[in-house]
Amino acid sequence: MQKNKKDTTVSAAVIKRLPRYFRYLRMLLNENILRISSNELADMMDVTASQIRQDLNCFGGFGQQGYGYNVTYLYGKISEILGVNENYQAIIIGAGRLGQALASSPVFTKRGVEVCALFDNNPQVIGKEVDGKKILDISEINNFCENNIVDIAVLTLPSEFADKGAQLASSAGVKGIWNFTSKEISAENYPDLTIQSVHMGDSLMMLCYDIRSKENE
Amino acid sequence: MQKNKKDTTVSAAVIKRLPRYFRYLRMLLNENILRISSNELADMMDVTASQIRQDLNCFGGFGQQGYGYNVTYLYGKISEILGVNENYQAIIIGAGRLGQALASSPVFTKRGVEVCALFDNNPQVIGKEVDGKKILDISEINNFCENNIVDIAVLTLPSEFADKGAQLASSAGVKGIWNFTSKEISAENYPDLTIQSVHMGDSLMMLCYDIRSKENE
DNA sequence: TAGATTGTTAATCGATTAACAATC
DNA sequence: TAGATTGTTAATCGATTAACAATC
Numbered sequence: 001m002q003k004n005k006k007d008t009t010v011s012a013a014v015i016k017r018l019p020r021y022f023r024y025l026r027m028l029l030n031e032n033i034l035r036i037s038s039n040e041l042a043d044m045m046d047v048t049a050s051q052i053r054q055d056l057n058c059f060g061g062f063g064q065q066g067y068g069y070n071v072t073y074l075y076g077k078i079s080e081i082l083g084v085n086e087n088y089q090a091i092i093i094g095a096g097r098l099g100q101a102l103a104s105s106p107v108f109t110k111r112g113v114e115v116c117a118l119f120d121n122n123p124q125v126i127g128k129e130v131d132g133k134k135i136l137d138i139s140e141i142n143n144f145c146e147n148n149i150v151d152i153a154v155l156t157l158p159s160e161f162a163d164k165g166a167q168l169a170s171s172a173g174v175k176g177i178w179n180f181t182s183k184e185i186s187a188e189n190y191p192d193l194t195i196q197s198v199h200m201g202d203s204l205m206m207l208c209y210d211i212r213s214k215e216n217e
Numbered sequence: 218m219q220k221n222k223k224d225t226t227v228s229a230a231v232i233k234r235l236p237r238y239f240r241y242l243r244m245l246l247n248e249n250i251l252r253i254s255s256n257e258l259a260d261m262m263d264v265t266a267s268q269i270r271q272d273l274n275c276f277g278g279f280g281q282q283g284y285g286y287n288v289t290y291l292y293g294k295i296s297e298i299l300g301v302n303e304n305y306q307a308i309i310i311g312a313g314r315l316g317q318a319l320a321s322s323p324v325f326t327k328r329g330v331e332v333c334a335l336f337d338n339n340p341q342v343i344g345k346e347v348d349g350k351k352i353l354d355i356s357e358i359n360n361f362c363e364n365n366i367v368d369i370a371v372l373t374l375p376s377e378f379a380d381k382g383a384q385l386a387s388s389a390g391v392k393g394i395w396n397f398t399s400k401e402i403s404a405e406n407y408p409d410l411t412i413q414s415v416h417m418g419d420s421l422m423m424l425c426y427d428i429r430s431k432e433n434e
Numbered sequence: 435t436a437g438a439t440t441g442t443t444a445a446t447c448g449a450t451t452a453a454c455a456a457t458c
Numbered sequence: 459t460a461g462a463t464t465g466t467t468a469a470t471c472g473a474t475t476a477a478c479a480a481t482c
Binding site for chain 1: 236322323411420426429
């Protein structure tokens with residue numbers, strides 16, 4: 001079998017930048033800008049044109065010499081790479097304030113992910129609906145996942161139950177975990193799962209660090 | 218004036234790792250482990266001992282040859298570096314579901330940051346209290362910040378109002394913005410402010426990418 | 435064809451790792 | 459003192475940038 005560009009692994013550094021390209025390309029589309037050169041985009045995004053060309057070339061030649069990049073086409077390609085068209089289905093484990101906030105936020109729909117249900121163990125919220133999605137009893141999670149395609153489990157339960165949530169998600173057979181707790185989910189414990197942690201707390205601490213170092217200048 | 222280690226700028230790569238050290242050290246303290254070598258910590262965290270020693274040495278010699286690191290002391294130092302003891306005060310701009318969720322979450326208190334008020338323009342929520350914090354009318358923001366010390370503004374309003382929120386925060390005189398919208402806040406427009414964006418959506422997209430690339434293996 | 439801009443190779447820069455002397 | 463482990467320098471590795479030939 002021939003090995004083409006798409007088969008080779010792309011470095012994490014590049015992957016991390018893809019969502020940002022996605023955001024900028026969508027902005028350009030919204031502004032009806034249909035053509036852009038790596039230099040123009042580089043100016044907008046405050047990176048080098050070289051980096052943009054290198055990054056995009058990890059996935060294939062999306063541009064055209066002498067012309068630049070067709071924004072619609074490039075946006076489509078990046079969307080494809082990031083799985084925006086896969087229509088991934090997500091469940092939210094932990095229907096407290098954060099879980100409910102996410103359920104009704106555009107963060108999923110904007111990226112082609114759909115929330116199909118929430119789960120909790122609190123009788124006060126079980127049975128409720130958030131943005132048209134039902135909050136079910138946590139004990140129904142396996143049953144639900146057998147009867148519905150579920151790709152992603154979002155962990156929005158208290159940090160002390162993070163691992164319990166991951167176990168539930170794992171045994172329910174999801175492909176990935178989107179972790180909002182402050183605990184790390186050990187990848188070794190869940191070899192079949194892909195895990196992404198938001199770690200909002202880390203972000204807050206970096207903000208505090210930056211504030212302090214600016215003050216001490 | 219003598220230039221000491223603390224004055225030299227530390228690379229962003231190192232700073233990004235500090236909150237993780239903070240989390241692991243707190244875990245160790247909770248388990249009453251009061252002494253640790255770079256090798257042991259490296260095993261726990263799945264990084265190299267060399268990296269740990271290099272990272273910590275950017276801020277000073279926190280260890281002791283032949284002994285290792287005193288966990289209590291090191292935790293204190295990292296906390297200090299990250300500003301955990303500064304008692305920073307935060308306001309939340311946008312008291313929708315996400316804003317209210319954050320207001321009542323432990324993400325702030327665990328890191329020594331205090332939420333002192335929320336702001337919104339929706340009469341339905343103005344006057345309400347969340348976890349003991351008042352939701353005030355957005356028009357009172359300047360007045361509030363004049364009469365209270367406010368270091369951080371948390372942006373949890375709809376993305377289309379991100380820049381409006383940043384302007385409000387800026388004119389109210391906060392030091393830093395913690396941005397939860399999907400829009401980027403241009404640092405050039407707010408030279409006096411420190412900005413940290415969570416970009417949850419980017420995290421979700423990377424999760425989707427990883428799921429896809431695992432499937433295509 | 436001439437001009438523009440990509441795709442790609444080569445050069446540079448920075449970050450990570452290895453090694454070891456200093457020292458508790 | 460001997461053993462352990464740091465702090466720090468030197469070597470390696472990877473990521474970013476610069477340069478330019480390919481080509482639209």
